Amino acid sequence: MSSSPELLEETPAVHTPAPGPKEQTYKMRAVLQKYALVLVLLVLAVFANIKSEGSFLTPQNIMNVLTQNAVLGVLAVGQTLIILTAGIDLSLGSITALAAVTTLTFQGLGFFPSLLIGFGVGMLAGLVNGLLVSYGRVPAFIATLGMMQVAMGLAYVISKGFSIDDKDHVGLLLGEDKLFGFVPSVVIVWALVTIIAWFITKKMKYGSYIYAVGGNPRTAKASGIPVNRTLIFVYMFGGLCAAIGAILYINRYGNAEPSIGNIATLSMSMAPVVVGGTSLFGGSGGVWKTIVGVLILGVLSNIMVLMGVPQNPQQIVQGAIIILVVFMFAWQERRSRIRQ
Amino acid sequence: MAADTTAPVILQASGLTKRYAGVTALAGVDFDLREGEVHCLVGENGAGKSTLIKILTGVVTPDAGTITVADKDLTSSTIKERRDAGISVIYQDLNLVQQLTVTENIFLGNEPTTKSGALDKQRMRAEARQLIETLGVDFPVTSRVDDLGISLQQLTATARALSLGGRILIMDEPSAVLGGKELEVLFAVVKRLTEQGIAVIYISHRLEEIFHIGDRVTVLRDGQYISTSKVKDIDQKELIRQMVGRDIEGFQNLDIDAEKGAEIIRLENVTRKGVLHDISLSIREGEVVGISGLVGAGRTELARVIMGMDHFDTGQIYFLGKKTNISSATKAVRLGIALVPEDRRAEGIIPMLSVRDNGALSLVQRMTKFGVIAFKAMFAKVNKLANEMAIKVPDLRDPVSGLSGGNQQKVVLTKCLATDCKLLIMDEPTVGIDVGAKKEIYNIIADLKRRGIGVLVISSELPEILAISDRILVMSVGRIRGEVDPRLTTQEEILNLAIPPMEALTEVGGEQ
Amino acid sequence: MSTQAVAPLKLSDRLVANKHIAIDYMAWILLVLLVIVGFAMKGTLFISVDNLGNIVEQSAIIGVLAIGQFVVVLTGGIDLSVGANMAMMAMICGLTMPFGIFGSVAATLLAGIIIGLIAGVVIAYGSLPPFIVTFAMMFVCRGLALTVTAGESVSAIDSPITAVGYGWPHWAIWLIVAGIIWYILVKTRTGTKIYAVGGNIEAARVSGINTKRILVLVYVISGVCGAVAGMLALARNGVAMPTSGSGYEMQTIAAVVLGGISLFGGEGKFTGAVAGVVFVTMLRNILDSNNADPFWAFCVIGIVLWIAVILRGLIERIR
Known part of the structure; x- marks a missing residue:
């Protein structure tokens, strides 16, 4: 490698390919990839509509589907931020249960105090998760697996294992009324949480930190990003989402019991995140993708109901879908990495 | 020393050439190794030592040149065939399983079993002890590797290489992590091996050592073969003169006298x-x-x-x-304060993020109002810097992973300088x-x-x-x-x- | 042959060596502490034959599952599906009982192998994180267990499997499973390979070990352990409940971590895992019978898991 002056003047042509036809098909494929899941959702919806003889794609039924998935949706939004940092929270379902029974246990104190206690409990659980993962250096799945048990145990202890009724209508604080006559309040809360999470991830500095920490924690650290604080932030936000999910649950069912943490769909809040295309390895994905993921799984489960599949096998289908989807994405990621 | 110029040549490599993406890593290098000698390989970073090793062990296929071991042409053979021909290598990171014992590491993937299929632990221990003895040292073969000092770990790796029946031992910077007595042990082991007719290729940064244990020394510089001489015919000054030589052309530090x-x-x-x-x-x-x-x-x-x-x-x-x-x-x-880290991929960039997002990584924490990022101002600053540095990318929103090394480094510099450090x-x-990119930097x-x-x-x-x-x-x-x-x-x-x-x-x- | 003496280990080296001993015997030390606590809380009742029998009986099922978990964790993996797998296996065993005891046992073991094979292949050949695959597997197994009988329990009261009874025979089966795994780990090439894959997968690959095959194998072992545990549960209760075994994944992981096994793989003594199992069951025993709300046990075991992982990490970081 002898360095002559001529060689020094020569600037190597790097990465400025002319947009030939190959480039265009590449771009088209990128666009297709971007909206592939929306397309899947539409196809599923149309299929459901045919199957139900036109009663699926009515405003009324669409609102039903959204309402059914609101609790999971809020949890999945919280889970998205955590997974973006290459973490995972297995405890969101249990925290929901804990927050729900705590809120109702303190309902005598009035709407806001009990609500605040519920939120506080959720965020506290999230804080513990965050501290364990960041400063405690405990692998995320172990830390949150422990929290899954602790929160569930506490929920049983507080409620003594019984269902607690929402006598003072804490959950109805949101109101039974529907906005514009047909948008239920739970759906509005879900939308608000989604917008807030989107705003955090895309507009606020912690959003940048989240993507950086998930993308490459060592670079993030060397660039002066507060990695530990970012981790604590996402797990606390996850805990808060679980507490909000708890209120939505109470609003919907009028009671809460500790076993709601075991409901498969709630414990599997990572399912829609993964289906939506957020990478489990962190750093890529987003909140809106998760919403598409929630809706795909929601429509799928509706289709299964329409086809007369009972409740339990749906768990199997969901588990299988996660494995399949993760497999697909990992495959794709590896292929693109090899290409580089 | 055991070797003399009359010992038969056991490995002969000639005209080895390797190019990576236009950069010549090795240009027509000749190398030969005699039975029972310590042949040192020296050169600055990037001189081509590791490429030569990779070619000799079969990890990398050369673009040109031949390799013969004991008169057998092995130029296009696999890693395994090289190993069977007696070439073993001890890499700097040793490749040991830290949690296993010395014995288990020596025989990993190659364990002797009894007729019933169970591990023949007695035989393993005995053979391990024998191998360690061959090295002329003594330490418990039942210790866990991570309970041993780095020196004994290295001896474990050496024993492992010998257990495969190696006649040619390549030691890649074996002394880099050793000091004092540990070095003496290493030298004694190398000497003992050569006495048994094993040929050693010894790579080191420390020229002192070469005069301690080397028989011959080959100098590489910028992928070129410079010389091979007997150690006793050369001194450190001459070695250094051969290793260095090149100047940076086309750049001059003009402001050296400017007031600081x-x-x-x-x-x-x-x-x-x-x-x-x-x-x-x-x-x-x-x-x-x-x-x-x-x-x-x-x-x-x-x-x-x-x-x-x-x-x-x-x-x-x-x-x-x-x-x-x-x-x-x-x-x-x-x-x-800002840092351009040594390992760009591991600590400098976030591959899936865009050029401008990478450029804004350190800046983002101070471009916020109530936690909301002032994107316009932030990206204006990043874009301006990126343009000044002439980062070659069609769109600053493209992921940084597709860029060349030089352009990635400019992204890292953009990130550092954006903070007005x-x-x-x-x-x-x-x-x-x-x-070209070097000069720009x-x-x-x-x-x-x-x-x-x-x-x-x-x-x-x-x-x-x-x-x-x-x-x-x-x-x-x-x-x-x-x-x-x-x-x-x-x-x-x-x-x-x-x-x-x-x-x-x-x-x-x-x-x- | 003259040998050059190598300087004996320096003090710092000895400290490092003792660090591993501390980790290896963590569970035993904690176990002794727990026995003291047990005494303090329950007096001599704690070591009554009855109570010890209880502990033994309770430890068998968790013990079998923990052995499977142990092998998986040795490779740096995790199996979150052990509890649900056990429930499903009990159901399969109960449902296939009409084909005779041998047919039933064979079918259950085969099912265990298949479940492990699926998880293992997906993890090894898909290069996927084990926790997500086995977490999904947990719901698949639970869903299957609930589906086959639409949520009903399966009775096997009259079947010959209940002849196994409970108590000591359970423990004997645990010992047999443990013995087989111990033999594989300590006495065979496969055992060394399992440790090597967990310890330094690159070094293992360089040594010519088929690392993917080893990864599949450990999940199969865990699946088979799930099958054995399922049969034990059926034998003990006479019924198979689709919801049984929840929280067991947690207890097995706690036992394994307490036993000094690294979650990053490659190290951990067999005896440590056994001590960890006894610790967890004893803890449950103390909590269960102390008039405390039984659900405190969930919290306590979760917290014990956290402490064990942090403690291990701290010892590990001593330099």
């Missing part, structure tokens, strides 16, 4: 146990301080301490005249970068200097550090061994300071 500004940072007696000893230095505005030294001299560790990524045990750091505790990288960035630490800023450094930024450059490339520094500190085994003026010094003088004397090695061995 106020002091930015001063380290006083900074010590991190077992890594850095008594480091004192200061950097002024508009000054480029170069840190030279061999791999493992503690240069990167020094950068990490200044950046707040590692703690130090004793000593003080003054930043802008005030005693400062740089407790984290976050604080360092806030103070106005006062002190920039650059750890091996031109590793893996093509010639030197120009950027010159420009920073004019703008009054203090720069600390760590580099293993002597011509580079001579060309860009205002003054050079030479480090060796965790200490600053001396300061030289780049106008008056020579590459030879720097290397002489950087090569630790034997006593220094013993010293460290005692402290670890």
Whole structure:
């Protein structure tokens, strides 16, 4: 490698390919990839509509589907931020249960105090998760697996294992009324949480930190990003989402019991995140993708109901879908990495 | 010594050439090895030593050239065939399973079993003990590897190589992590092996050692074969003269005499146990301080301490005249310190993020109002810098992973400079970068200097550090061994300071 | 042959060596502490034959599952599906009982192998994180267990499997399973390979070990352990409940971590895992019978898991 002056003047042509036809098909494929899941959702919806003889794609039924998935949706939004940092929270379902029974246990104190206690409990659980993962250096799945048990145990202890009724209508604080006559309040809360999470991830500095920490924690650290604080932030936000999910649950069912943490769909809040295309390895994905993921799984489960599949096998289908989807994405990621 | 010029040649390589993406890593190199000799291989970083090793072991296929072992042509053989032909290699990272015992590691994947299929542990232990004895040392073969010091771990790896029946042993920087008595043990082992007719290719940065154990020495420089001589016919001065030689053309440090500004940072007696000893230095505005030294001299560790990524045990750091505790990288960035890390892929970039997102990584924390990012202002600043540096990318929103090494480095520089840092630490800023981009980076450094930024450059490339520094500190085994003026010094003088004397090695061995 | 003496281990080296001993015997030390606590809380009742029998009986099922978990964790993996797998296996065993005891046992073991094979292949050949695959597997198994009988329990009261009874025979089966796994780990090449894959997968690959095959194998072992545990549960209760075994993944992981096994793989003594199992069951025993709300046990075991992982990490970081 002898360095002559001529060689020094020569600037190597790097990465400025002319947009030939190959480039265009590449771009088209990128666009297709971007909206592939929306397309899947539409196809599923149309299929459901045919199957139900036109009663699926009515405003009324669409609102039903959204309402059914609101609790999971809020949890999945919280889970998205955590997974973006290459973490995972297995405890969101249990925290929901804990927050729900705590809120109702303190309902005598009035709407806001009990609500605040519920939120506080959720965020506290999230804080513990965050501290364990960041400063405690405990692998995320172990830390949150422990929290899954602790929160569930506490929920049983507080409620003594019984269902607690929402006598003072804490959950109805949101109101039974529907906005514009047909948008239920739970759906509005879900939308608000989604917008807030989107705003955090895309507009606020912690959003940048989240993507950086998930993308490459060592670079993030060397660039002066507060990695530990970012981790604590996402797990606390996850805990808060679980507490909000708890209120939505109470609003919907009028009671809460500790076993709601075991409901498969709630414990599997990572399912829609993964289906939506957020990478489990962190750093890529987003909140809106998760919403598409929630809706795909929601429509799928509706289709299964329409086809007369009972409740339990749906768990199997969901588990299988996660494995399949993760497999697909990992495959794709590896292929693109090899290409580089 | 066991070897003489009449011993039969056991390995013969000629005309080995290898190119990576237009860069010639090895150009027509000849190499031969005789039975029972220690043949040393020396050269600066990037001289082509590791490429040669990879070709000899079959990890990399050469573009041209032939390899014969014991008169058998092995040019196009696999890793396994090479191993069967008797070529074993002990890499620097040893490739041991830390949690297993010495015996288990020696026989890993090759364990003898009894007729019933169970492990023949007795035989394993006995054979392991025998192998260790062959090396002329004695230590318990039932210890877990991570309970052993690094020296014994290395002997374990050596025993493992011998268990495969190796006649040719390649030792890649075996001494890099050793000191004192451990070195003596290593030398004794090497000597013993050669007495048994085993040929050793010994790669080392430490020229002193070559005169201790080497029979012949081959010098590579920039992928070119320079010379092969008998160790007794050559001295250290001549070796160094052959290793160095090239100058950086097309770049000149013009402002070396310019008036320097106020002091930015001063380290006083900074010590991190077992890594850095008594480091004192200061950097002024508009000054480029170069840190030279061999791999493992503690240069990167020094950068990490200044950046707040590692703690130090004793000593003080003054930043802008005030005693400062740089407790984290976050604080360092806030103070106005930025780091261009050694390993760009691991610590410099976030591959899936876009060029401008990477460029904004350090800036983002100060471009916010109530936590909301002022994107317009932030990206304006990043874009301006990226344009100044002429990062070659169709769109700044493209992911940084698709860029060349030089352009990725410019992204890292954009990230650092976007924070308007006062002190920039650059750890091996031109590793893996093509010639053109290298020169651009030197120009950027010159420009920073004019703008009054203090720069600390760590580099293993002597011509580079001579060309860009205002003054050079030479480090060796965790200490600053001396300061030289780049106008008056020579590459030879720097290397002489950087090569630790034997006593220094013993010293460290005692402290670890 | 003259040998050069190598300097004996320096003090710092000895400290490092003792660090492993501390980790290896963590569970035993904690166990002794727990016995003291047990005494303090329950007096001599704690070591009554009845109570010890209880502990033994309770430890068998968790013990079998923990052995499977142990092998998986040795490779740096995790199996979150052990509890649900056990429930499903009990159901399969109960449902296939009409084909005779041998047919039933064979079918259950085969099912265990298949479940492990699926998880293992997906993890090894898909290069996927084990926790996500086995977490999904947990819901698949639970869903299957609930589906086959639409959520009903399966009775096997009259079947010959209940002849196994409970108590000591359970423990004997645990010992047999443990013995087989111990033999594989300590006495065979496969055992060394398992440790090597967990310890340094690159070094293992360089040594010519088929690392993917080893990864599949450990999940199969865990699946088979799930099958054995399922049969034990059926034998003990006479019925198979689709919801049984929840929280067991947690208890097995706690036992394994307490036993000094690294979650990053490659190290951990067999005896440590056994001590961890006894610790967890004893803890449950103390909590269960102390008039405390039984659900406190969930919290306590979760917290114990956290402490064990942090403690291990701290010891590990001693330099």
